[in-house]
Amino acid sequence: MEIQTKDLTVQKVAYIRHMGPYQECGPAWEKLYEWAMKNGIDIKKSLWIGASYDDPENTPPEKIRYDACVVIPENFKEDDTVKVQELPGGKYAMAIHMGAYKNIGETYKKMFSEGLPKADLSIRMAPCYEYYIGDCTGIPEEKLKTELYIPIS
Secondary structure (H helix, E strand, O other), X not given: OOOEEXXXXXXXXXXXXXXXXXXXXXXXXXXXXXXXXXXXXXXXXXXXXXXXXXXXXXXXXXXXXXXXXXXXOOOOOOOOOOEEEEEOXXXXXXEEEEOOHHHHHHHHHHHHHHHHHXXXXXXXXXXXXXXXXXXXXXXXXXXXXXXXXXXXX
């Protein structure tokens, strides 16, 4: 597993919070996409980010927090559908996940158990991110590309 280190900048995002297992966050994404199309967000050119806050190995499923996010311009405000927040930046370990989104958890496990120890990197308290690269509509699952980011000190 190849791990790179990157400095991420703060990102202003519109988001919809999902509570529950990460694998069940699809409805939050559907609602966010619908909102984005109605509000003039360029679906194909926007940066879509998943923010994962909890370790599913140590958090009860109903308490797992996940934010489906899209980067927005400064002038966007919260409304009845989305909230707005700034995702923290900083130093992150990054690895590429190729394939189905449902298998992202396996890549994270490898990063935590193999990649970070091998690279001698320490975790810091901040959310993990998934940056969904490219337009995912009509793409075969095996060609989906996601950058996974784990906060490091």
